[in-house]
Structures are given as C-alpha cells and as structure tokens.
Amino acid sequence: MAGKLGKQVRLELVGEDTEVDKSVADELSDPLVHLVRNSLDHGLETAADRKQHGKGPEGYVRMSAQQEGNSIVIRVEDNGRGLQVEKIGEKAFEKGLVARAELEAMSPREVMNLIFLPGFSTADQVSD
Structure with missing residues (x-):
C-alpha cells in the first residue's frame, strides 16, 4: 500500500x-x-x-x-506530519457534522476528537 x-x-x-x-x-x-x-x-x-x-x-x-x-x-x-486541525474542522463542517459557530468555539483538542465520529475522513478518496 x-x-x-x-x-x-x-x-x-x-x-x-x-x-x-x-x-x-x-x-x-x-x-x-x-x-x-x-x-x-x-x-x-x-x-x-x-x-x-x-x-x-x-x-x-x-x-x-x-x-x-x-x-x-x-x-x-x-x-x-501529525493531525491537521484546520483540515479536520473544515471537513467536519463540510459534511454537516458541526456548525461553523460550534467549530469556532472548539479547542484544538475538541476539533481533533472529531476524527472519531462515524464515517469521518479527511481523504478526498479512499485507498485500498
């Protein structure tokens, strides 16, 4: 892979x-x-x-x-490179998982925890 x-x-x-x-x-x-x-x-x-x-x-x-x-x-x-907090937040917003105001009020750690939501991915396409 x-x-x-x-x-x-x-x-x-x-x-x-x-x-x-x-x-x-x-x-x-x-x-x-x-x-x-x-x-x-x-x-x-x-x-x-x-x-x-x-x-x-x-x-x-x-x-x-x-x-x-x-x-x-x-x-x-x-x-x-580590977790990209801004990218995680933007993807969560784009997918409707979090409102913009809610996202802006989150700490970096809270944004990082969004990766654990079901179906969340920052990938544009899924690999094998």
Missing part, C-alpha cells in the same frame, strides 16, 4: 511476544489495520514532501504492545 501512495515506510513491531487471548486478538485485528492505514494515508508524507521539511525520505509506523498490570497497552504511532 505504501508503494501505491508513493511513500517509503518502515513498519516496526515492538512486543510481539506479548500474550493476548486469541478472541481478543481477533477483535483487534481490523481496528489495528485501520490505524496503520490511517498512518499511511494521512500521517506519513511522500519522500519528496519529507525532504522538503528536512526529514529523511523514509517514515515509520510503529506498533507496540506491552503488559501493564492486568491490561495490555497497544500503541500505533508514526513520524508523519
């Missing part, structure tokens, strides 16, 4: 030996794939864009799992 998007990406897996019940792992599979795809689609820049911003051409997506007490903590992170 990264190649189709013109991006050079290294996938890092940390904590592969963390034990998870099979039924839990099955439930987590689709959401984790979705998070990695979001990093590729929205977070990581093309090699050319990364170079323009003083970054190396290759980005990374890191997925880690670790036991913390009775819980397992799973993180998916990348070294891309």
Whole structure:
C-alpha cells in the first residue's frame, strides 16, 4: 500500500511476544489495520514532501504492545506530519457534522476528537 501512495515506510513491531487471548486478538485485528492505514494515508508524507521539511525520505509506523498490570497497552504511532486541525474542522463542517459557530468555539483538542465520529475522513478518496 505504501508503494501505491508513493511513500517509503518502515513498519516496526515492538512486543510481539506479548500474550493476548486469541478472541481478543481477533477483535483487534481490523481496528489495528485501520490505524496503520490511517498512518499511511494521512500521517506519513511522500519522500519528496519529507525532504522538503528536512526529514529523511523514509517514515515509520510503529506498533507496540506491552503488559501493564492486568491490561495490555497497544500503541500505533508514526513520524508523519501529525493531525491537521484546520483540515479536520473544515471537513467536519463540510459534511454537516458541526456548525461553523460550534467549530469556532472548539479547542484544538475538541476539533481533533472529531476524527472519531462515524464515517469521518479527511481523504478526498479512499485507498485500498
């Protein structure tokens, strides 16, 4: 998928030996794939864009799992551009998810949380 998007990406897996019940792992599979795809689609820049911003051409997506007490903590992170608050707000407004006055009253964190609304995407087209 990264190649189709013109991006050079290294996938890092940390904590592969963390034990998870099979039924839990099955439930987590689709959401984790979705998070990695979001990093590729929205977070990581093309090699050319990364170079323009003083970054190396290759980005990374890191997925880690670790036991913390009775819980397992799973993180998916990348070294891309981060969330674009203005773009998120505009897309939410365009889709009728939030009124202009409501959007203008929101903190940056509240705007970022709009990404969790069902069906929300800033992509102009959906990737594979």
